[in-house]
Amino acid sequence: MSTKDKILVRVQSPEGLKRIELSKNTNIKDLYELVRETLKLEDYGFSLFKERNFTSEIISSRSQTIASQNIKHGDMIFFKQVAGISERRASAVAIDKISSAAASQSFQPVLKNEVKEDPVDLLLAKEDGRIKRERDSKLCHHNLNGCCIHCSAIEPYDEGYLKEKNIKHLSFHSYLRKQTSGMTGGKFVAFEDLNCKIKSGCREHLPWPKGICSKCQPSAITLNRQTYRHVDNVMFENTAIVERFLEYWRNTGHQRMGYLYGQYEVLSDVPLGIRARVAAIYEPPQESSRDSIKLLDDDNANDVEEVAKALGLCRVGWIFTDLISENASAGTVKHIRGIETHFLTAQECILAGNLQNSHPNPCRYASNSVFGSKFITVCVTGDKLKQVHMEGYAVSAQCMALVRDDCLIPTKDAPELGYIRESSDKQYVPDVYYKVSIVPSMKIHPTNEIIAAWQHLGKSKTYESAVYLPLFLEFHFFFVSFYYYYYFTIFTENG
Numbered sequence: 383m384s385t386k387d388k389i390l391v392r393v394q395s396p397e398g399l400k401r402i403e404l405s406k407n408t409n410i411k412d413l414y415e416l417v418r419e420t421l422k423l424e425d426y427g428f429s430l431f432k433e434r435n436f437t438s439e440i441i442s443s444r445s446q447t448i449a450s451q452n453i454k455h456g457d458m459i460f461f462k463q464v465a466g467i468s469e470r471r472a473s474a475v476a477i478d479k480i481s482s483a484a485a486s487q488s489f490q491p492v493l494k495n496e497v498k499e500d501p502v503d504l505l506l507a508k509e510d511g512r513i514k515r516e517r518d519s520k521l522c523h524h525n526l527n528g529c530c531i532h533c534s535a536i537e538p539y540d541e542g543y544l545k546e547k548n549i550k551h552l553s554f555h556s557y558l559r560k561q562t563s564g565m566t567g568g569k570f571v572a573f574e575d576l577n578c579k580i581k582s583g584c585r586e587h588l589p590w591p592k593g594i595c596s597k598c599q600p601s602a603i604t605l606n607r608q609t610y611r612h613v614d615n616v617m618f619e620n621t622a623i624v625e626r627f628l629e630y631w632r633n634t635g636h637q638r639m640g641y642l643y644g645q646y647e648v649l650s651d652v653p654l655g656i657r658a659r660v661a662a663i664y665e666p667p668q669e670s671s672r673d674s675i676k677l678l679d680d681d682n683a684n685d686v687e688e689v690a691k692a693l694g695l696c697r698v699g700w701i702f703t704d705l706i707s708e709n710a711s712a713g714t715v716k717h718i719r720g721i722e723t724h725f726l727t728a729q730e731c732i733l734a735g736n737l738q739n740s741h742p743n744p745c746r747y748a749s750n751s752v753f754g755s756k757f758i759t760v761c762v763t764g765d766k767l768k769q770v771h772m773e774g775y776a777v778s779a780q781c782m783a784l785v786r787d788d789c790l791i792p793t794k795d796a797p798e799l800g801y802i803r804e805s806s807d808k809q810y811v812p813d814v815y816y817k818v819s820i821v822p823s824m825k826i827h828p829t830n831e832i833i834a835a836w837q838h839l840g841k842s843k844t845y846e847s848a849v850y851l852p853l854f855l856e857f858h859f860f861f862v863s864f865y866y867y868y869y870f871t872i873f874t875e876n877g
């Protein structure tokens with residue numbers, strides 16, 4: 383480009399102000415691409431606006447140029463995250479300090495004091511969180527009381543430190559610190575749940591399926607590996623409770639599920655980490671076989687909650703078995719889950735999503751007071767050595783949203799594959815993309831096979847009634863697909 387039509391625009395984003403050099407003839411689509419590159423984003427889940435209060439969107443277009451959109455040298459444009467989670471930040475939307483009245487109207491005030499956060503969150507919020515380092519005998523050239531770049535405290539989200547300690551996911555509080563570390567100190571950061579539904583009450587046209595517009599249409603979703611997790615570790619206070627839970631399977635050969643009751647506590651191994659400490663397993667009424675579990679109505683559910691509350695415990699997750707005995711005298715079980723098959727089935731991911739949605743995580747930075755969930759899923763199954771072992775999981779915020787908005791369903795023939803519903807007259811479903819290069823990640827079934835029988839699973843709120851949970855179907859060994867992105871070690875105090 384000639385220097386004559388070269389201009390500089392500034393982009394205000396949650397990461398601060400960025401400058402982009404471009405030609406007046408650059409089209410708007412390329413402007414989006416430049417912004418994405420400059421901010422090192424994985425996807426296009428954002429919009430650009432001319433004003434701070436996000437009123438007039440600069441619509442991506444090949445035919446419109448910077449000049450025709452009247453964007454001039456030195457102009458400021460404003461970035462807003464619209465679709466769920468990008469690789470680097472969840473749907474954190476930063477609102478500039480000087481936001482106008484119009485912006486505050488469309489945006490719920492954040493940092494609400496009335497949000498009742500979990501005790502562990504209140505504790506962690508008070509912690510400094512920075513990791514102290516010792517004087518480095520090789521690199522530090524100052525005296526004992528001095529401090530330099532090699533020995534000063536580092537942030538809990540420091541990439542080098544996490545790599546060194548082999549911590550694959552940021553703890554949620556480290557992630558919060560990272561998101562709120564900008565100039566405004568997080569005062570204007572708000573987490574918003576990903577939305578996969580048409581915004582209701584749009585007056586621009588007749589309701590779906592007769593009409594849809596850019597104002598009410600949910601954005602396309604790119605499935606990404608989530609960089610943070612709400613719970614970093616699970617611990618059972620006592621192996622005896624697990625043994626007692628497994629007794630049912632040992633005696634009958636049938637599978638079993640239970641709710642985990644316990645507390646969330648600070649975990650010191652991970653910066654600003656949280657551990658779920660399990661004190662008890664409650665087994666609700668259920669009918670099961672070798673391959674399935676069906677939950678029945680539970681008349682005692684309220685009493686159980688009351689007792690737990692009186693003991694200072696809450697429901698922290700659920701546990702289920704997927705065990706087939708191989709050699710009863712040797713005590714070995716079949717190794718059926720793993721990298722070659724799957725860790726969780728789509729059905730289990732959906733159920734975990736439902737349970738996580740019904741146990742939301744209170745969060746002061748969330749625009750609707752809750753964000754994500756600390757609810758964990760524990761699967762008891764056979765490991766490589768054919769021993770009974772446990773693994774813990776949680777589904778991502780994207781999965782929770784897809785489940786909540788009834789977009790994700792299991793497939794008929796492949797337990798490890800999920801299926802994104804297609805838009806119908808009754809429901810508009812946004813496009814969902816995933817990148818094969820990001821492994822592990824969710825994989826979407828390539829064909830259009832949907833099984834109607836699963837649809838009775840319904841939305842999150844109907845979970846209380848009977849839910850059929852098939853545990854084993856046939857396995858496909860060709861696909862390496864993880865429904866979920868992480869698992870964490872579970873150990874007990876005595877080993």
Ligand SMILES: [Zn+2]
Binds near residue numbers: 518532
């Ligand atoms: Zn030093």
Ligand SMILES: [Zn+2]
Binds near residue numbers: 585597598
């Ligand atoms: Zn509309």
